[in-house]
Amino acid sequence: MSAALKPDAGPRLELSGIQAGYGDFQALFGVGLRVEPGEAVGVVGPNGAGKTTLLRVISGLIRPRAGTLRYGDRDLTRVPPHELPGLGIAHVPENRRLFPHLTVEENLKVGAFTKSARAHFEKRRDHVYELFPRMKQRRHQLAGTLSGGEQQMCAIGRALMSGPKILLLDEPSAGLAPLVVQQVFELVKRIRQEGLTVLIVEQNVAQVLRVVDRAYVLETGRVAAEGRSAELAADPAIRRSYLGGH
Amino acid sequence: MDPFFLEALVNGILLGGVFALPALGLNLVFGVVDVVWLCYAELVMVGMYTVWFLYTQAGWPLGLAFAACLPAIAVLGLLLHLIVVRPLLSSPPINQVLATGGVLFFLQGAATLVFSTDFRSLGVDMPPMEVGEVFVSGTKLAAFIAALVGAGILWAFLKFTYVGTAIRAIARDREVMPLMGVDPQKIYLIASAVGGALAGLAACLLVVQLDVHPFVGLSFGPITFMICVMGGLGNMLGGFLAAFLMGLIISVGGFWGTTEFSYVVAFAFFIIVMFLRPKGLFAR
Numbered sequence: 044m045s046a047a048l049k050p051d052a053g054p055r056l057e058l059s060g061i062q063a064g065y066g067d068f069q070a071l072f073g074v075g076l077r078v079e080p081g082e083a084v085g086v087v088g089p090n091g092a093g094k095t096t097l098l099r100v101i102s103g104l105i106r107p108r109a110g111t112l113r114y115g116d117r118d119l120t121r122v123p124p125h126e127l128p129g130l131g132i133a134h135v136p137e138n139r140r141l142f143p144h145l146t147v148e149e150n151l152k153v154g155a156f157t158k159s160a161r162a163h164f165e166k167r168r169d170h171v172y173e174l175f176p177r178m179k180q181r182r183h184q185l186a187g188t189l190s191g192g193e194q195q196m197c198a199i200g201r202a203l204m205s206g207p208k209i210l211l212l213d214e215p216s217a218g219l220a221p222l223v224v225q226q227v228f229e230l231v232k233r234i235r236q237e238g239l240t241v242l243i244v245e246q247n248v249a250q251v252l253r254v255v256d257r258a259y260v261l262e263t264g265r266v267a268a269e270g271r272s273a274e275l276a277a278d279p280a281i282r283r284s285y286l287g288g289h
Numbered sequence: 290m291d292p293f294f295l296e297a298l299v300n301g302i303l304l305g306g307v308f309a310l311p312a313l314g315l316n317l318v319f320g321v322v323d324v325v326w327l328c329y330a331e332l333v334m335v336g337m338y339t340v341w342f343l344y345t346q347a348g349w350p351l352g353l354a355f356a357a358c359l360p361a362i363a364v365l366g367l368l369l370h371l372i373v374v375r376p377l378l379s380s381p382p383i384n385q386v387l388a389t390g391g392v393l394f395f396l397q398g399a400a401t402l403v404f405s406t407d408f409r410s411l412g413v414d415m416p417p418m419e420v421g422e423v424f425v426s427g428t429k430l431a432a433f434i435a436a437l438v439g440a441g442i443l444w445a446f447l448k449f450t451y452v453g454t455a456i457r458a459i460a461r462d463r464e465v466m467p468l469m470g471v472d473p474q475k476i477y478l479i480a481s482a483v484g485g486a487l488a489g490l491a492a493c494l495l496v497v498q499l500d501v502h503p504f505v506g507l508s509f510g511p512i513t514f515m516i517c518v519m520g521g522l523g524n525m526l527g528g529f530l531a532a533f534l535m536g537l538i539i540s541v542g543g544f545w546g547t548t549e550f551s552y553v554v555a556f557a558f559f560i561i562v563m564f565l566r567p568k569g570l571f572a573r
Contacts, residue, residue, distance in 0.1 A: 102468060128470035140465040142458045153458045156451055157470035205470055 052080035052240045053131045053208025054115025056101070061110035063100050070096040072264040073110065078209065083231075083241040085251040085258035085272070087285065092261040094244040095137050098213050101242075102127055102134045129157050131208030135215065139198040143187025147178055147197055150186050154204035163206060171200040174233060192223040199230060209240040216247045228254050248285035252276045260285075292422040297544035298537065299423055305536025306433035307494050309440055311509065312516040312528040314487030317443075318366075320460035320523035321480035324374050324385045328393035330510025332369070332485060335396060336362040336492025337501040341409050351413065359489040366485020370478060393506075400503035408500040432494035439490045440529065443483070447525070456480055460523060512539075515559045521569025531570060 059075040070093040078084045086094050099105045101112065103124035112119045114130065122130070142150055151171060155164045172179035175196040181189060186197055195215055202210060215231065216224040228250050235241055235254070245251040252258060252272040260268040260281065268281065275281050315329045326332070336358045343354035373392055377385050415427030447453035455471050456479070466473050499505060516535050520527030538558055542551030562570055 104464075104467065123472070124467035125470055125472040128468070134468045136465055136468060140462055140468075142461055144461060145454070145458060149454050149457075152451060152454050153469050153471070156455055160470070161451055201469075 051208060052238060055079055056209060056242070057113045059111050061100055061107045061112065063096055063105055063107045070264050074264070074266055076259055078240055078242050080240055081238065082257065083235050083243065083255040085255035086244045086261055087248045087251055087258055088261035090246065093264040094261055095213055097261070098134060098211050098244055101211060128205040129159060132211065133202035133205050133207035134211040135198050135202045135213060137213040138217065139194050141186040141194055141197055143185065145186060146183050147186055148182045150197055150201050151204050154201035157205060160205045167204050167206060171203055175200055191219045192226050195219070195227050196230060199234065207239065209242065210234060212241065212243040214244060214246065216245060216250065224250060294544055296423045297540045299425055301537035301540030302533060303429045303433040304540055305533030306436040307491065308509065308512060308516055308536055309529050309532035310436050310487050310491040310494065311513040312520065312532045313440060313443060313525055314484040315513060315517050316523055316525050316528045317480055318484040321456055322374060322477045325389065326369065326484070327386055327389040328396060329488060330506030330513060331393050331396035332362055332365055332488040333492045333495065334400060334501065334503065334506045335365060336489045337496040337505065338400060338404060340493055340496045341411055341501050344411060355493045358493050359486045362489030362492065363482045363486040366481045366488065367478060370481035397503045404503065406502055408502045410500045411496055413497060428497050432498060435494055439487065443487070452479055519559060519562050519570055521572045524569060524571055527569055527571030
């Protein structure tokens with residue numbers, strides 16, 4: 044496979060002491076987190092725990108009030124958000140945020156907007172179609188007419204068009220039927236096999252712990268627990284709170 | 290069919306082509322930047338003076354004066370964005386409207402100061418052509434073809450280029466654009482320049498048909514806004530189609546009554562459309 048398709052897993056992503064919020068409302072109180080190259084890491088927790096805010100801080104859509112945010116030796120708090128795809132960071136936002144009035148292929152084209160990505164457009168597009176043959180069938184269809192699962196494929200495909208080293212996924216299972224949720228996590232597994240680093244934020248704790256190596260439990264803006272997926276899945280407190288077990 | 294009625298139909302379509310360009314430019318800027326350039330017709334007016342000055346005063350060949358007008362008004366669009374619009378991007382819409390409305394009066398005043406209120410004519414005309422039973426003004430036909438070519442180039446730009454695709458995307462969801470590696474501020478600049486260039490092209494097509502004076506914008510500005518609103522603000526295709534509809538109404542209305550009457554019909558039609566389809570004729 045050519046270099047355009049199979050990127051390295053990039054450097055380590057490391058956050059510490061991150062405080063952030065909106066106006067008077069503080070969502071994150073000193074969150075620390077690290078993602079090693081090639082790892083898949085989950086951030087789980089209830090609604091309103093600050094999971095989406097955390098990803099938005101990483102993508103530069105919100106600036107932290109305190110704390111450090113480093114990608115390799117780069118201080119991401121000083122990088123304008125639109126330069127992140129060029130550094131190899133791609134963010135699949137909450138609710139997918141496709142462009143409903145553009146076709147599937149045009150959505151992929153917007154994902155390949157950066158100068159460095161344009162040169163690889165055709166190769167990467169074909170690769171996305173190989174990963175998600177359904178997208179190839181629907182390439183000329185408007186993205187707004189896709190089913191929920193297909194939209195998630197399209198959103199992930201769009202993110203892959205920038206040739207990322209790390210993929211940030213925000214609630215990929217949100218709003219999808221249980222069967223489709225299964226399929227989406229299969230997609231995430233396939234993305235992992237591509238050699239990408241993955242950071243995934245999810246409410247669906249049971250599912251995400253099957254896909255990631257490690258996870259952080261976020262509760263009201265603080266890391267309440269962290270560990271390897273298997274350990275967390277076996278932890279009685281977490282089973283009680285999130286897995287409906289005893 | 291009555292050849293005079295046929296002629297009115299043909300003239301309506303030709304008129305629609307000329308209305309289409311400023312409607313496209315206004316819609317493009319509104320769709321991308323989310324600000325209405327109230328002074329759009331005055332950008333066209335400055336473009337008309339540019340052509341008139343270069344051709345009749347500086348002695349440039351007409352083609353060269355046309356070629357200079359497009360980039361000149363594109364730069365004017367850029368300056369309008371940088372100086373007036375960008376500082377107000379996060380202000381309430383009413384402030385943005387008032388500010389671009391202020392530019393309207395500024396440009397009218399500046400033109401009066403520099404060129405006086407005299408009507409200036411380019412003094413060029415192409416011979417009328419006879420197509421079947423209908424006489425068609427050569428100038429209007431040439432302007433119509435140029436307008437269609439301009440609209441076609443704009444369509445291809447929006448459809449096939451990366452920047453054009455991003456422009457169509459940002460019109461729907463600007464917040465997500467940085468995640469695509471797109472700097473919205475840069476797209477705003479490009480859209481403002483393209484919107485200016487369209488005003489420049491419209492100026493070239495109008496200056497051969499109308500005398501230019503500081504208030505010439507009033508003769509097509511209100512119609513342009515009506516067309517945009519009727520097609521659905523920000524909806525490029527809707528505005529394009531509405532331009533032809535308005536051209537036909539005005540021309541055919543003038544055939545049955547007077548030209549003044551035709552504008553009454555056009556505005557009445559607009560008001561009825563606003564009652565029946567407040568989001569525009571072509572709203573989905």
